[in-house]
Amino acid sequence: MNWRSTFALALWLLAPPVAGYDELILEAERKPATPLVIHAALDLPYARPLLEGFHRRHPQYTITFRNFSTLEVHERFLTDPTKADVMISSAMPWQYLLVNDGHAQPVETPTTEAWPTWAKWRQELFAFSFEPIVMVVNQDIRRRFGPVTSHAELLALLREHGQALTGRIVTYDPAASGAGYTYAIEESRLSPRYWDLIAALGRADTQLVDTTGAMLDGLADGRFLIGYNLLGSYAREAIADDPDLDWVIPDDYALVIQRLAFVPRQAPHPGGARRFIDYLLGTEGQRVLADAGALGAVHPELDGPGTATDMRRRYPDGLRPMPLSPGLLATLDELKRQALLGRWQREFLNQPVGTAP
């Protein structure tokens, strides 16, 4: 069995998203070929090293990776739950909802059994990345007002120099962005002072956008000086070579979101799907995540840059991964959403109904 383990990449990158998604196909290197279909909300640059690593290890799979928006990956699954072998998304409440409703099958391998309990649910849903929500601060702010390293400092800055910052701050619009809404509801649960911050942001005429990308664009071209609540994994890559921008994990608290993966109950190729999950959670796949740096590896044995272990050491109290618990279901409750958005709007527009002090 001394055959060359070269591997060829067959890659179709549908550059303009005609069908609304990117697709990456790795052809099998060995017969018989088994298909493996992964539907994900995970951009190709992050997914590619993972997929290649898996393919090197299991060349018998023809991997079809499709990258959607979080909303689309969810809706596609509800339309036809028999299409995908693995579902990956950063929209934690939606992933949780699907698994809670019994759409997932358990994956029981030594790796998944040993996976930390805080990062899995019922052996069905696995959190494999560790992505803090960050602030991006222009060096100019630091020079003028000193460092901003926490929510409290940001609030103080807004209260003292709100005038100077008017229109120069950007954050998610929770009404338009699912991610923004999720962060808002989590932060409001963490502390009532969140509402003070929202009120202060409102007074400073904070700009509301839909995506991390839009925030990064505005920060890069100097329209905004402070970006609040950016997805750390994307922000870090984008500002790496911009000397004007600082990447700040708030040290009082920082939300951490995690990509969640599960194998659908009606997955057409569950064997390959289980192997993929096993790889994704194993030291090999996690090492790929840590080296890529953006997503952050969860595996407790891994240490060094790009690992949860390292981040936890640097921010011993502040990191708040969203718990994999039925509380996520409350996030999806429509009445709750309306209630929260109503409050958020009131606070932001400074029309408090006897709530804010």
Next chain:
Amino acid sequence: MIGRDSLHRRLLTWLLIPMLVVGSLVLWQAWLDARHTADRAFDRLLEAASLAIAEQAQWQDDRLWLDLPPAALEMLATQHDERVFYAVVDARGRQVTGNAALPGDPRPDSDDGDTLWYRNIDWNGLSLRQGIRRSRLEDWRVRETFEVRVAHTREGRDNLAWSLFRQSLAYLLALAVLSLAALVIAIRLALAPLTRLRRQIRERDPRTLAPLELALPRELAELRDTVNELLVRMRRVKANQERFIGDASHQLRTPMAGLSARAELALRQSDPAAWHEALVAMQATSARTSRLAIQLLSLTRLDNPEYQPDLVATDLTAVAREAVKEHWQRCQRQGVDLGLEATKAPVWINGLDWQLSEALANLIDNACLYGGTQVTVRVTPSPPSLAVVDDGPGVTPDQRLLMLRPFHRGHQQGHGSGLGLAIVDGIARSHHARLVLDAARHTGSPGLVVALCFDGGTDARPTPRPHASPPPTGKEETP
């Protein structure tokens, strides 16, 4: 022991089967209890969660409004990661919010106001425990009713139930092992006297008939007493036999010695007339001896419990007539008047004619020997009986039982063997008849009546075949 019938096994089996049945019932009950307890414990969570949700309900913008507390859902998931479902339904049955269209409960409101129902449901292939709370808004004006339905999967409940059940199982198993050990020891102890009894019987001298002497529990003491009674009877029988053999040899030895002496005496003489006289005397003695031997044989045969001849219908009158005919001449020679007293009609009984003839022969002989001058054979039809009546000196009542013993002579000076009545008694027993000895009359010489009283003779029917069945055994034939 295995595969063979034994008291140990029987006791064990019949004690173990009920134990197993009871054990299974207890286990089943324990499982039900465990489930019930687990359900009761976890239903508190459903109660608290539904209450937490119901408390958040309010009237806002002309509709039922709810700010869902995440903690209400969190508390439904224990460390077993149960799936959680909830739904809030308004008075018209419309789902206000929720992550699942959980079914309602048809049960009506309970009387104490706040209605709360629990039940197990199968929902989309999931086995759920559901809690349903019917509540009412406590607003200033609006009194809208609504229903909070919460449900979760059973992992935590099953886990608790199973761990409770495992505890019961462990207790029960320990109990079963102890009971089994106690049972085995108890059976061994209870059966120990049996072993002692067996050992004593085995260790006895096989020739001894001494009674068993050992302390035993009541049930076995009865067995021991029964065995002892049997031994007593065997001892008595053995003593009888030994005496009989002794008497018989004594009876045979005396005439034999007489014969021998007479022959010796005759041989010393040379007179042929003396020889002739001796021979005549010897012939008479040997005839008597031969008759004695025949009687002994017949008595032995009658006493044999293994010998049970089939009784056939027999006419007593015919038997009596034959006997009179046979013995009349001999009696006549001895000066005894032998007569028959019978009806013309036959008297049927179940019997053997040769044995009855033998009995009559013995009775007639006895009557002649012991001084009767007038002997009557009497047959009465109902109840059927066969009797020999004489006018001799008779027998006193206290002697009558003794007369039945072999070799017991009523009068020492007689020539009889002392076996006659014993033989008659044996025949009476084999015919299930009563042997009655009585005085013939109450004045003068009492005389003696010896009667065989048969029972149920009247319904015996003559059979078409000849009534003389051949004597069954291969021994010498007596009659």
